[in-house]
Amino acid sequence: MRLFWAQVILAPLRELGQQALASLSSLLGMLVLILLGLLLGWLAKEVVYRVLRALRFDRLCGRLGVGQEIERMGFVHSCSYLAAQVVQGIIILTALLAGLNALGTPLTRNLVERFFLYLPHFLAALVILLVGTLVSRFLGRSVLIAAVNAGMPAARLLAGLTRFFVMVLTVVAALDEFGISRTTIIVTFAILFGGVVTTAAIAFGLGGRDLARELLQSQFRPQAKPEADDQMRHL
Amino acid sequence: MPEEILTDQVRQQLHAAGSVDIVIGIPSYNNAPTVSRVVQAAHAGLLKHFPERRALIVNSDGGSKDGTREAVLSATMDTSVLLLVKHPLYPVHRLTTPYHGVPGKGSAFRTIFRIVELLQARACAVVDADLRSITPEWIDLLLRPLLDLEYDYVAPYYKRHKYDGTITNSIVYPLTRALYGWRVRQPIGGEFGMSGRLARHFLTRDVWHTDVARYGIDIWMTTTALAEDFKVCQSYLGAKIHDAKDPGSDLSAMLVQVVGSVLSLLETYADVWPRVQGSKPTPILGFPFEVGLEPVPINVGRMSATFRQAVRDLLPVYQQVMPAALLRELQACAALPEERFALPDELWVTLIYSFALAYHRRALDREHLVKSLTPLYLGWVASFACQTANEDAAQVEERIERLCLVYEQLKPTLISQWPLQASEKR
Numbered sequence: 001m002r003l004f005w006a007q008v009i010l011a012p013l014r015e016l017g018q019q020a021l022a023s024l025s026s027l028l029g030m031l032v033l034i035l036l037g038l039l040l041g042w043l044a045k046e047v048v049y050r051v052l053r054a055l056r057f058d059r060l061c062g063r064l065g066v067g068q069e070i071e072r073m074g075f076v077h078s079c080s081y082l083a084a085q086v087v088q089g090i091i092i093l094t095a096l097l098a099g100l101n102a103l104g105t106p107l108t109r110n111l112v113e114r115f116f117l118y119l120p121h122f123l124a125a126l127v128i129l130l131v132g133t134l135v136s137r138f139l140g141r142s143v144l145i146a147a148v149n150a151g152m153p154a155a156r157l158l159a160g161l162t163r164f165f166v167m168v169l170t171v172v173a174a175l176d177e178f179g180i181s182r183t184t185i186i187v188t189f190a191i192l193f194g195g196v197v198t199t200a201a202i203a204f205g206l207g208g209r210d211l212a213r214e215l216l217q218s219q220f221r222p223q224a225k226p227e228a229d230d231q232m233r234h235l
Numbered sequence: 236m237p238e239e240i241l242t243d244q245v246r247q248q249l250h251a252a253g254s255v256d257i258v259i260g261i262p263s264y265n266n267a268p269t270v271s272r273v274v275q276a277a278h279a280g281l282l283k284h285f286p287e288r289r290a291l292i293v294n295s296d297g298g299s300k301d302g303t304r305e306a307v308l309s310a311t312m313d314t315s316v317l318l319l320v321k322h323p324l325y326p327v328h329r330l331t332t333p334y335h336g337v338p339g340k341g342s343a344f345r346t347i348f349r350i351v352e353l354l355q356a357r358a359c360a361v362v363d364a365d366l367r368s369i370t371p372e373w374i375d376l377l378l379r380p381l382l383d384l385e386y387d388y389v390a391p392y393y394k395r396h397k398y399d400g401t402i403t404n405s406i407v408y409p410l411t412r413a414l415y416g417w418r419v420r421q422p423i424g425g426e427f428g429m430s431g432r433l434a435r436h437f438l439t440r441d442v443w444h445t446d447v448a449r450y451g452i453d454i455w456m457t458t459t460a461l462a463e464d465f466k467v468c469q470s471y472l473g474a475k476i477h478d479a480k481d482p483g484s485d486l487s488a489m490l491v492q493v494v495g496s497v498l499s500l501l502e503t504y505a506d507v508w509p510r511v512q513g514s515k516p517t518p519i520l521g522f523p524f525e526v527g528l529e530p531v532p533i534n535v536g537r538m539s540a541t542f543r544q545a546v547r548d549l550l551p552v553y554q555q556v557m558p559a560a561l562l563r564e565l566q567a568c569a570a571l572p573e574e575r576f577a578l579p580d581e582l583w584v585t586l587i588y589s590f591a592l593a594y595h596r597r598a599l600d601r602e603h604l605v606k607s608l609t610p611l612y613l614g615w616v617a618s619f620a621c622q623t624a625n626e627d628a629a630q631v632e633e634r635i636e637r638l639c640l641v642y643e644q645l646k647p648t649l650i651s652q653w654p655l656q657a658s659e660k661r
Binding site: 063 | 281400402403487493597600
């Protein structure tokens with residue numbers, strides 16, 4: 001009877017207790033890691049924010065046009081604070097993943113492994129999007145100002161087209177980096193772009209050559225500068 | 236170790252010439268049709284007015300392809316037609332040298348200043364190579380105040396057609412006057428005299444790779460002289476008539492170099508101009524004789540059309556530069572019918588101060604910022620042309636004087652907004 005009690009009742013209970021203890025220590029480890037991550041994240045955020053402020057990072061972002069872009073997206077914080085928040089987020093996320101890894105289950109291990117494999121692509125795509133947006137804004141504004149100064153009536157159209165094409169290239173490159181159906185994106189882009197160009201060519205070339213000529217002349221040819229204006233000495 | 240900008244060959248030529256009292260600098264770029272006359276006038280001016288001084292004429296050329304340098308060296312002077320009271324004691328040497336560095340007038344000046352420094356000259360005058368109205372008296376008027384009256388800087392004072400030099404009239408003169416407190420009517424005139432001391436001082440500045448090396452040199456020299464308390468005067472030279480303008484020159488590029496330099500100097504002298512109130516006249520030397528002026532035809536319709544298009548199309552750019560109320564006023568002006576088109580002085584001055592503040596806080600790329608001013612400036616020219624269509628030179632000058640006073644009256648608004656603290660939002 002005593003043997004039965006020991007083998008059938010106590011042993012499983014002891015094993016269950018050991019397992020629960022092991023799980024509990026893993027859980028506790030995870031909690032400690034997450035709490036540590038939260039604390040480190042908060043500390044890093046404050047340090048990064050103060051360092052960036054001291055380095056006049058907001059001014060740099062303003063010069064590059066990032067500040068205005070971020071404001072336009074509806075963010076109320078400064079670029080320094082947002083950058084500090086990104087650092088905090090990365091630290092907390094890392095701590096969370098480390099905590100999950102501490103559980104030691106195959107599922108969490110697989111998840112963590114895949115996340116870290118994907119992370120560089122994700123960051124690269126974000127950088128591509130950011131740089132592309134800035135370049136498209138800069139080039140668009142260059143074209144707009146130059147076209148207005150040259151007296152071109154279609155200044156806004158030209159600037160819009162410039163921004164559009166740079167953004168299309170950017171999005172294609174970013175999606176490619178994300179690894180989202182690379183072939184589908186390229187084929188879709190090629191079909192769309194080719195379709196637009198072909199349609200425009202047929203419409204302009206066959207449908208109304210005279211109209212197309214007049215339209216292009218009125219939209220893209222700078223207004224004739226009379227001889228009189230060339231004699232002005234501004235300085 | 237300062238960068239040496241003169242070649243060994245030029246240094247040898249200068250060594251052979253020995254020390255001189257006066258250097259006349261003539262920056263040039265493809266000015267073959269006019270440069271020989273400018274050299275002759277400078278030569279005659281030296282023989283006639285400074286016969287007892289050692290002098291050197293330096294042509295600093297930007298790589299002309301039309302024989303400018305040959306024209307400089309071969310320009311002959313028939314001295315028999317000059318009425319010389321004293322026989323010249325020394326021959327006037329002549330030197331032509333290509334300059335190095337950023338292509339532009341400022342780099343040419345730098346070479347001339349370096350020669351002034353090497354030869355320990357007491358005075359230097361610079362004249363443009365495209366002048367058609369230069370006379371030997373200009374040399375006297377630009378150098379005499381330096382040699383006999385202890386001035387450091389001589390700015391030119393011309394009679395110009397009311398539509399000639401509109402960047403000067405609308406921005407550079409009134410703004411420089413309001414900021415630094417001295418009325419120098421042609422701060423970017425092109426012809427200047429400066430003491431050897433000031434020329435050497437210019438050389439010590441690290442600006443030769445900026446817009447100062449291009450069109451910005453004139454305003455930089457004038458501002459430096461005014462802001463650093465050098466003794467400045469003006470010399471009345473009569474009429475200024477240039478060779479036909481280079482058709483390739485781009486107005487917005489010119490604005491970037493000139494207005495960009497003015498706005499950049501606001502930062503350089505941020506501890507000087509806020510302390511200045513009002514303005515004082517700068518002495519004008521020379522007899523103010525009347526001159527005939529060439530008419531300057533302008534196309535008001537095209538300019539006002541460019542202004543209207545800019546107010547419509549560049550709205551997103553201007554929103555980053557100026558307050559909404561100012562933008563609404565601009566839109567109201569753009570909506571006026573052609574015959575009533577006008578930009579009030581207060582609006583124009585507030586607009587220029589907004590651009591200065593935007594330049595300072597780097598609201599957007601600085602080249603974009605100043606280029607976006609071009610159509611607004613054309614709007615001012617159109618408005619000015621409409622208002623002064625039937626006015627004579629004296630009335631136009633009065634109008635410019637009123638504009639200057641508005642710049643001075645509104646200066647406290649610029650000062651109050653200048654110390655722009657970085658945004659405190661977290």
